Amino acid sequence: MKKQILVSPDPRVNLVHGYSLEIREAGPQDAGDYVCQIATLEPREITHTVEILENDITFLDLIETLEPRKFTQTVGILVPPRIHYVTSNGRVEVKKGSSVRLECKASGNPTPKVTWSRKNNLLPDGVQTAVAPALSLERVDRHQAGVYQCTAANGVGDDVNTHVCLQVTRSSLEAEHIFLLFLLYL
Structure with missing residues (x-):
């Protein structure tokens, strides 16, 4: 899902409840843009920045954004x-x-x-x-x-x-x- 990959082969990355992206054991290699496309009549795009604490489970929640066709997340990894x-x-x-x-x-x-x-x-x-x-x-x-x-x-x-x-x-x-x-x- 990172950098326009449609399906991630990484077992750490999963869709949860159909609307949330879960990244387990997030690290610096996970930084980048994440895009979720949802089929609607009006194509729209929303971009958000998400910060991840290293080794925490992270959810990119899309429940409130059912209208847009394209949803982009920029992920930055925080390291102590x-x-x-x-x-x-x-x-x-x-x-x-x-x-x-x-x-x-x-x-x-x-x-x-x-x-x-x-x-x-x-x-x-x-x-x-x-x-x-x-x-x-x-x-x-x-x-x-x-x-x-x-x-x-x-x-x-x-x-x-x-x-x-x-x-x-x-x-x-x-x-x-x-x-x-x-x-x-x-």
Whole structure:
């Protein structure tokens, strides 16, 4: 029934009570236009948009539209957000004074908004959250170490989040300086 197919070979698609189209386990592959033709004396066309939540049973109900000859449905599939990549699997170790880029990639429909926050603290630039798929930190020091949270949201289902633990180690020059001071006090 999708894209001018008269009879669907897909066992997930059925007519229910003669007037409703049922799509079981709807997914992104089901997006498109759906047309129902009803024989009447006056040919008319009505178009509607239908949104489907992924994995829900969906009915395109035609009971109230017995007059039109042609009925078109545009179907969009909504997919909850999912995070499928985060920098270094959530654990990053950098030397003091270096730069680091924390990345978080998410998918869904509509495209999720990705935000960064810091657990129990503000982000290094003094804000609570930053809307971006990546967070760049320059000349890091021990004050920027901590747990950073990536959140993906698109209004479908629950928001999802993951964490990146940033550990800042001393630079080799600083470690050498501390070691020399230690030797002087012996």
